[in-house]
Amino acid sequence: MKKQAVSEALEILEATYPSAESELDFTNSFECLVATMLSAQCTDQRVNLITATLFKEIKGPEDVVQLSEEELQQKIRSCNYYKTKSKHLLAACQQLLAQHNGFIPNNREALMALPGVGRKTANVVLSNAFGVPALAVDTHVFRVSNRLGLVRAGDPLETEQQLMKTVPRDKWSAAHHWLILHGRRVCHARKPNCISCPLNHLCPTFTVSKQ
DNA sequence: CTCCCGATAT
DNA sequence: ATATCAGGAG
Incomplete structure (x- = not known):
């Protein structure tokens, strides 16, 4: 996907998930x-x-x-x-x-x-x-970024490499957390809640689920 | 590719 | 009953 389209998606994600933090508890x-x-x-x-x-x-x-x-x-x-x-x-x-x-x-x-x-x-x-710039691709990042069309990747490494090209370096960490939060809250693996997805207007896999 | 192998949602 | 959850090793 073009950088322009990616940054539009990132803007919406940022507005939707302002925290962008890990949900794992750790202190060091x-x-x-x-x-x-x-x-x-x-x-x-x-x-x-x-x-x-x-x-x-x-x-x-x-x-x-x-x-x-x-x-x-x-x-x-x-x-x-x-x-x-x-x-x-x-x-x-x-x-x-x-x-x-x-x-x-x-x-x-x-x-x-x-x-x-x-x-x-x-x-x-x-x-x-x-605080080292890195873009971890877990199951959520892989699924969500492919569904949104941010990348067209067959595996996590490809996903990481493509995201690093279109996502600004200083937003790698935040984008990682936005995609995870979106995967957990809305873009579920099994039954994505496309109706209430703030990105559905630009999502190539937007579907109205039957129920 | 398979195995690992508990808890939870659907 | 089965798919899925912040994957990695052999």
């Missing part, structure tokens, strides 16, 4: 990383429920590596893929201690080298915890 880069790692295929609400108590017990990687895999599983059991996430979180924290003095690296390569951290999670940590 470590908590941001952990919350994001836990959030795969799981609602923010569920993650926040888990981290509300978890972050009282783990203040950094040094606290995580004290736990056994089973203990960690117990603490995050109510989120999806808890076994995989426990294994990854434990290994990631060991790597943080071994290679980064227990700090969270602020570059994509080092973040993605951590077990359980892919491009999407790395981009979230970069933008949300460090």
Whole structure:
């Protein structure tokens, strides 16, 4: 889509979602990383429920590596893929201690080298915890930006690359959050609420649902 | 491509 | 009953 049309869509999104903030609860880069790692295929609400108590017990990687895999599983059991996430979180924290003095690296390569951290999670940590311009493409951003015709992409990486060309750099982080909020509030995966969508006049996939 | 594999909405 | 939720690894 042309930059002009994209900026029109972004203006409407900005007016509709003025906050443009993460709905995950965290207070530092470590908590941001952990919350994001836990959030795969799981609602923010569920993650926040888990981290509300978890972050009282783990203040950094040094606290995580004290736990056994089973203990960690117990603490995050109510989120999806808890076994995989426990294994990854434990290994990631060991790597943080071994290679980064227990700090969270602020570059994509080092973040993605951590077990359980892919491009999407790395981009979230970069933008949300460090203020580094990055455009994380999750399931919402992928779905919504394609539906709106902001991009024509077959996968998240293509989506990210196309959005970075048409969205101004200083709005990457905000656009990321606007698209997520729109995906959660209106442009649902299963039954998008096109009738009440403030973007339906410019949406190529606008449909009047039967019911 | 498959597997991971709990909670929730429809 | 089934699709979906701030995905990543093998």
